Amino acid sequence: xxxxxxxxxxxxxxxxxxxxxxxxxxxxxxxxxxxxxxxxxxxxxxxxxxxxxxxxxxxxxxxxxxxxxxxxxxxxxxxxxxxxxxxxxxxxxxxxxxxxxxxxxxxxxxxxxxxxxxxxxxxxxxxxxxxxxxxxxxxxxxxxxxxxxxxxxxxxxxxxxxxxxxxxxxxxxxxxxxxxxxxxxxxxxxxxxxxxxxxxxxxxxxxxxxxxxxxxx
Numbered sequence: 001x002x003x004x005x006x007x008x009x010x011x012x013x014x015x016x017x018x019x020x021x022x023x024x025x026x027x028x029x030x031x032x033x034x035x036x037x038x039x040x041x042x043x044x045x046x047x048x049x050x051x052x053x054x055x056x057x058x059x060x061x062x063x064x065x066x067x068x069x070x071x072x073x074x075x076x077x078x079x080x081x082x083x084x085x086x087x088x089x090x091x092x093x094x095x096x097x098x099x100x101x102x103x104x105x106x107x108x109x110x111x112x113x114x115x116x117x118x119x120x121x122x123x124x125x126x127x128x129x130x131x132x133x134x135x136x137x138x139x140x141x142x143x144x145x146x147x148x149x150x151x152x153x154x155x156x157x158x159x160x161x162x163x164x165x166x167x168x169x170x171x172x173x174x175x176x177x178x179x180x181x182x183x184x185x186x187x188x189x190x191x192x193x194x195x196x197x198x199x200x201x202x203x204x205x206x207x208x209x210x211x212x213x214x215x216x217x
Contacts, residue, residue: 001035001055005085008052012036013081013089017061020075024097027068028152029191030077032174033059052083063103066110066149075102110149117143119156134204142170142196144182150191151182156198161207170198 003011018030035057037045046056063074077093119142129136138158144151153171160166172182172191183197 001057001081003052003054003081003083003087005083005087006053008083008085008087010037010084011052011055011081012038012083013079015059015076016078017074018077019067019072020077020093020102021073024093026077027072028149029172029174031061033061035059063105063107064149065108067107068110068149070106070109071104072107073102073104108148110146112146112148114144114146114151114154117145129202131202131204131206135201137199137201139197139199142198143193144196145193147192151194151196152191154196156200158200158202164206166200166202166206168198168200170196172196 001011001013013035015033015035016030017033019027021027035045037050037052037055039045044058046058061074063072075093076096079089079091079096081089119140121138121140129138140156142154142156144154151172153169155167155169157165157167170183172180172194174180174191180191180194182191182194183199
């Protein structure tokens with residue numbers, strides 16, 4: 001990493017690694033690997049480079065155990081950088097693809113889909129909501145499990161009288177330190193068993209009723 005600002009003393013950012021298809025499309029979540037000239041990133045700064053103007057980093061990326069196919073290609077799809085002088089940089093997958101930096105791994109195919117054990121309202125949530133004049137938002141908590149490759153994304157659909165439905169999508173985000181979050185809820189290390197938070201907006205004037213809800217993904 002180079003920085004042309006001679007006043008910069010620190011530099012840090014994130015490298016995003018994701019499974020990609022032959023045409024460059026993304027599959028599943030991107031893994032966020034943080035780096036920093038200071039000793040607080042996931043990637044290690046090499047000892048030979050210790051200044052913001054020129055630094056190099058290394059990281060051993062462990063591919064997930066299970067994927068959707070037995071031959072999975074992984075690539076760096078995004079890189080960000082910033083220094084203590086307010087300079088920033090973001091490089092996307094189109095520019096990065098020019099470097100042909102990919103690795104293909106032979107991996108077991110995920111044989112199980114995601115399931116959920118519970119869909120519930122927050123403990124302090126209201127029993128009834130009134131939407132006569134304006135939309136209302138309902139916050140759900142969902143315990144999602146995928147024992148093999150881990151859960152990535154889904155959608156909650158709430159059904160009401162007369163075929164009315166309202167839905168909202170949600171997904172798992174993996175931070176640079178390896179922790180996962182899903183909506184406003186904090187998960188643990190990984191996404192094989194994670195509690196997700198998702199808010200569904202009920203339109204104003206929708207008919208009263210109480211119907212089933214489901215998660216899919």
